[in-house]
Amino acid sequence: MKLHLQFRKIILTLLCIFFNAALFAQGNGKITGTVSDKKTGETLIGVTVKIKGTAKGLATDVDGKYALTGLNSGKLTLVFQYIGYTGKEISEVEVNAARNTVLNVVLEEASSQNLSEVVIKGSFKKESINALYAQQKNSAVISDGISSELIKRSPDKNTSDVLKRVSGATIQDNKFVVIRGLSDRYNSAMLDGGTLPSTEPNRKAFSFDIVPSSLVENLIINKTATPDLPADFTGGAIQIQTKDIPEQNFFNFSVGAGYNSASTFKNFRSGTRNASDYFGFDNGKKQLPANFPTSSQIINVLTPEQNVKALRSLPTDWNIYSRSALPTQNYQFTVGRVKELKNSGRLGAILSLTYRNSQTINKDVIRDYYDYNYRDDVYKFSTNIGALANFAYTYGKSKITFKNIYNRIYDDQFLSRTGANQNTQSDVKFYAFDLLQKSLFKSTLEGNHQIGERNAKLNWSLSYSNILNDQPDQRKVSYTRLFADANNPDVGYSANVSTLGKENTRLFSKLNENSYAAAVNYSLPVELFSQKATFKAGLTSQYRDRTFDVRFLGLLLRNDDTDIRERPLNQLFGRDLLDANIYKLDEIPNFQDSYTGNSLTNAGYLMLDNKIGDKARLVWGARVEQFNLDLQAKQASLSKVKQNYIDVLPSANFTYSLTDKINLRASYYRTLARPEFRELSISSYYDYELLAFQQGNPDLKRTSIDNADIRFELYPSAGQIVSVSAFYKKFKNAIETLNSDATSTRTITYFNSDKATVFGVEFELRKSLDFIAENDFLKATTAYANVSLVKSKVSNPSGSGLNLKDTDRPMVGQAPYVINAGLQHSFLGDKLNFNALYNKVGRRLAIAAGVVYPAVWEAPRDVIDLQLSMKVMKNKGEVKLNAGDILNQRNTLYYDQNANKKYDGGPADDTLSSYRAGRNLSVSFSYTF
Template identity: 40%
Template sequence: MKRILSALTLLISITAYSQTGKITGKIIDAKTGETLPGATAVIEGTTKGASADFDGNFSINNVPVGKVNLVISYISYDNKILSGVEVKANEVTDVTVQLETSSSQNLQEITVTVEVIKENNAALTILQKNNASVSDGISAETIKRTPDKNTGDVLKRVSGASIQDNKFAIVRGLNERYNVAYINGAPLPSSESDRKAFSFDIFPSNMLDNLVITKTARPDLPGEFAGGIIEISTKSIPDKNFLSVSVGGGYNTITTGKEQLYYKGGKTDWIGLDDGSRGLPTGFPEFGSFSSDPHKQAQLAQETNTGDWGVYSKKFAPNMSYQVTGGYNIQRKERDFLGILASISYNNTNTFYTTKRNTFINSPSPDIPSQPERDYLDKTYSEQTLAGALLNLSCKINENNSLSWKNLYSINSEDRTIHRDGSTNVSETNPSIIRSTAFWFTSNKILSSQLNGDHYLPKAKVKINYVGSYSKVERDVPNLRRSIYTKFDNF
């Protein structure tokens, strides 16, 4: 009985599968006889159909047996319906369709809406090709394939640009004072208090859409640069919902698992912020008002000595990075209405390096060699933190009006412990032995908030674009402490 049922089931399946046919045909212009590549043929009431190839031919497979209506359409041509096209089982039904050109009165307006993609290499190439000035850049697609943590590292990969002190940009051989920094079309203030310069190591690289350096002048750009304008574009609003979580780690043969000297800092050092424990006490004298009395200086030093001056040892941890990015798109009347993009990133990197410092006393005579004066060996143990948060909102009010609000907050800190061993008066019979330790915490912060508007007035055929921005850059060095121990050899 089981065998009979199996055979019967198989027979029914084959029979049901075989009750289909195929429709092929050619679509041509009724007047000229030319083929119409790209024209579509769809079975009425279904989504089954096909597009014509370069020769105007189309083919629709697995069409149910029976009579169907075939709808033929092409841009700037009147639609045509072939009624009662008969489809037979396992046979091919061939048709030839001639379309009439639509009159101008019947043509309807076609609106094509696209969103510019900025983060891939193709988009960046098109941007440079259409640019009225000479420019070079790098896209987010390329940045993802590099180990770069901040924008300063990314700049090294752009043709014609280099980095000084791992943060200041040099374009076409001209240093930072001759260059200008922009973010999303708005200028950035100087990050340095004593000169015109911007520290590009503040921005996390994973929050960039692209980075473009414009090297020649344009009418729509300011004329205050001689090297180049460095334009940073942060991530744009998503067109669909998504959530991305990434975790990365790095092993450094110089640091990971090796000895690290450190001091006890604040409780919030891990996020790049000082918790206030390094701050000077209330009533500390201003610069220029210190007493010359050594007893008062000693008393003042005792009052400010509130921190722990001890040096401790531990093992360097691996380099770690984390990022969470989410996008949400809200639609109204089947159209994009509100887009939200949020991202949080965190990077922790450990470094260690040594510096050999030697100074010499010039000899009064060219026949006598210079005499060594100081001989130092500095060991620097550094822990760098780069944290960032991004929140972008975009509202498409209607087809002609849209608003966007882009916000970025970034922290870049470095906590260094510098240990020095060496001697002074090296050439003398009684040199001094020097041992010193320095604790140096630096935190750089930037806040950028922008309101962008795009409006189109159809009757006047006028397009209005505007940008309102607020940027704040801070550098905090709460307390640089150094202890020095000196001993003479004959003591």
């Protein structure tokens, strides 16, 4: 008791210190910002920033940033000067002693006729618009992005939701990104400059729902390649940059609650629940004990005593508990600190904790195809916890950052199935308890330095990441009763505990991957053809080490006993039966399913970013990547999978500025797609929801892709854009998924198609409506839309032995169209904001057709989200009201049996999966001290 009281005192003391530091951290006024080159967008190091009429001033750091502190309230004039550039004098910069004022500035090279002493005069408002223009126009490649400010104005809770808003991007399964209609395996993910590995055990994909949106500084999708980007992407390279040095000290907290029309306050069924589940961690009781018998011991038959001891050590609670589904809960606490040091140095830190819990129900999921006529009820309890700790230190012309992010997702699912199996002529009752724990930890140490007096830059980084995918004690039990006995009161449903198969085992699996990376990049301003240019070179290396272990265990009756098999689920494996040695512990030998793998990627690049005259810019060069992979199944008799090759990957991005508001872009680049560990492993996994096996293919080859893009960009005013793009992609050995059914057993596997071409157009618009009429209402209203139209054609491999049926088909995962649109309006001087968002993805091929089972298609659906946000309490607080997926249309995968290219439902089309996820309503409140 005494220890408990002392602990409470310590906690209360720390909280008091924490909140006092946050509440009284307000200092004097501050002006911060970034200075960049008007034509290239490159930040400028060493620009002199002075307050006119005073001696107070400093120079921009290695990121081109500056911070003037200790200022009194009022209006000031700042002077920016840099050798070789025309200076600027910005007036009407308003300082508030309680807030930070952000002023970003662009400087233009001085012409030969001008003297460096010439100074252009402008206002704070005008210069802010100029800086936004420069940021929009000066990307070296075709890209689309979204800033933290726009993220705040959407109802998005995590990065996967944010990606829905980016031109040409869509999301599958609420977490996997599709760019330009291409499947998620053709995209790469980067966090704070480092490549992220696949988070999934059975596919190449990154689960973007593990990165909370509130921690994102900006998110950019590069749709064309430059030599300094990793080459393993085709649709897009998604770069997520988290926040580091805050503009000023702050403490922010937010709380939120959500209601789902299909779930909240409804009857929620699940297995056993522990308090630790709410914090994202299993209490350990679902894991196999350390002294549990090995596979060889079980196969060689245990003694009765060993058998009973092993059975008792397994989780024995098979009860189905009923509760009321609670509303979704969201909490976040973020603290930012910045300290100005001598000689213009700065030390900053951002620490953040996030928490989310949801309980969702998908009732009456339809699975009605071939021999199956099932209805599933799926209950998922999910906890998501995240932590971010970013530190940065700038001194002179150098900056060191240390960024760390951890996220953990705890998904505990219970599935109850009823229906009929025509193949076995029986009614079915099926139950599955399935816990999946995923986590990501990534730590990056990075340095940026100016070298010499020519504005040369050296960047280096070291990073470590860990991916964990733990699936302890997935339990599946199936009860059946013959149709002929349906009306016989003496015959009940009988559990399948006499034979052992992957559809009725207890699965224990764990995937653990460590990744180590290092990179160094150097850039040097040079003069080429009497024009300024930038030479860049770099080296990177990444080593990945993965282990995947899986066991398939089961309890089998030693003697068939109808009375035992007809016991209800919570008594089927009762302690009385275990103690009496009625059940035998058995295991499916699966040494081919467990594997270890490692890969090493070394890369180097050379590139030039040079201007051609006053209007043209060419970014060109080549990247060389050497890749080595080794994968070995646990079964020693199986051959090791080895891949070792070198690729030379050229690229060129050309930009021509017709006017200050119009860009023309063209690009060519070569990229590739490598098969993942899982895709190369013959490991077989039974997906009880898809009613199919998933298996890899050790003969997969890498995909080589040639890409070409053109784009027209018009920037009517700051923050607005009109663009039209066209692209073409030619694939060699594209990696796709297939319904392999050579043995009439459906297995989803991977294969290389011979050739594939993808081409399309994109249109993007973001424009205020004041062009309709000059009034304040339309000026505060912005419409935005991005539309992608894509077409693909694939040639199936010949003589491969694969049972591919369709010879004329689109590429797997490619959508024919993608539509994102929205309308945003600001009221009361930006204190009240309304946002309406619309998304639709065209019918896309999910799995290519085999001979027996045809292609699987995903039906399109219309999604509308609404948000109303209001700033309160002197703009320090904000209330958000969100309505998500208000149309609540069905999520559907189906076989297009009547070949009319739309979903008609049974009996015209067979339904692989169809359900309504429910409408979402939520409210949140955030406050910043």
